[in-house]
Amino acid sequence: MAGTVNITHTAGRAMDPPRHIAIIMDGNGRWAQKRGLPRTAGHKAGAETFRRIATYCKNIGVQYLTVYAFSTENWKRSEGEVSAIMGLLKRYLLEAVDTMEKDHIRLHFFGDMTPISPELRALAHETDEISAHLPEGDFQANVCLNYGGRDEILRAVRQFAADCAAGEKQPEDLDDAMFSGYLDSRGIPDPELIIRPSGELRLSNFLLWQCAYSELYFTDVLWPDFDEAELDRAIAAYQGRDRRFGGVKK
Ligand code: IPE
Ligand code: IPE
Ligand code: MG
Numbered sequence: 001m002a003g004t005v006n007i008t009h010t011a012g013r014a015m016d017p018p019r020h021i022a023i024i025m026d027g028n029g030r031w032a033q034k035r036g037l038p039r040t041a042g043h044k045a046g047a048e049t050f051r052r053i054a055t056y057c058k059n060i061g062v063q064y065l066t067v068y069a070f071s072t073e074n075w076k077r078s079e080g081e082v083s084a085i086m087g088l089l090k091r092y093l094l095e096a097v098d099t100m101e102k103d104h105i106r107l108h109f110f111g112d113m114t115p116i117s118p119e120l121r122a123l124a125h126e127t128d129e130i131s132a133h134l135p136e137g138d139f140q141a142n143v144c145l146n147y148g149g150r151d152e153i154l155r156a157v158r159q160f161a162a163d164c165a166a167g168e169k170q171p172e173d174l175d176d177a178m179f180s181g182y183l184d185s186r187g188i189p190d191p192e193l194i195i196r197p198s199g200e201l202r203l204s205n206f207l208l209w210q211c212a213y214s215e216l217y218f219t220d221v222l223w224p225d226f227d228e229a230e231l232d233r234a235i236a237a238y239q240g241r242d243r244r245f246g247g248v249k250k
Contacts, residue, residue: 018235020190021194022191023066024196026198026204048224053231057139064141065142066110067144068204070145070147073148086117097123097130106138106141108131108141109128112151142185147206149209152209153183190207190214191207193214193215193235194207194214195234197220198222219233
């Protein structure tokens with residue numbers, strides 16, 4: 001539901017599988033380098049891992065999977081690498097248009113789509129339309145494309161300021177729930193678990209608002225090697241965490 005916020009959870013041990021898992025799909029380049037392959041081969045392998053992990057999440061009853069596919073900073077890479085990543089996304093979307101309805105997979109994008117090619121944007125629009133016809137309880141994959149946590153917050157602030165200037169909102173009415181409603185993730189609960197493979201111990205501008213009380217899980221496995229067993233390990237670690245949300249242990 002739009003405008004809901006999720007930091008007032010009940011404290012305690014989380015035994016259910018997370019409702020929302022977010023993954024920073026990192027390590028594609030190093031995976032390829034280790035094999036003497038071009039970085040683009042790593043992205044291709046990483047795209048396969050995404051398909052596999054999305055299917056697995058759906059099968060084990062996770063409702064939302066949010067993946068970091070391309071950041072607002074990734075434009076610093078070579079043109080060849082950027083276009084290879086966009087090409088893989090296009091291929092995934094073309095496939096999704098044909099299969100998401102029968103597989104009951106909803107697709108959604110986080111990020112500023114304005115600098116994305118019209119072709120990819122049109123495909124994203126098409127998958128949005130298909131998603132809108134699928135039941136809300138169906139599994140949903142959120143793909144972060146030209147996404148940055150700071151950019152998402154800035155876009156939200158700009159829109160809120162514009163709504164205030166138009167007299168539709170009052171600054172003093174702004175609270176967590178209202179602000180969440182301006183983000184790309186509006187209506188989606190915050191991720192209980194954020195996973196980063198590849199050994200890097202940082203968030204790299206991922207879900208900066210939404211991560212407030214997420215459990216973080218880091219592994220050295222490179223994204224193309226990440227599999228169902230790895231996800232099980234991450235979920236088991238999450239289930240062993242004591243989530244207090246600022247309260248005290250009972
Ligand atoms: C993640 O893998 C994919 C993107 C950032 C687009 P990388 O390409 O960052 O792989 P490494 O970190 O160089 O190994
Ligand atoms: C984060 O990985 C972005 C994605 C996985 C899409 P990066 O490889 O871009 O992050 P840094 O540069 O290691 O922080
Ligand atoms: Mg990287």
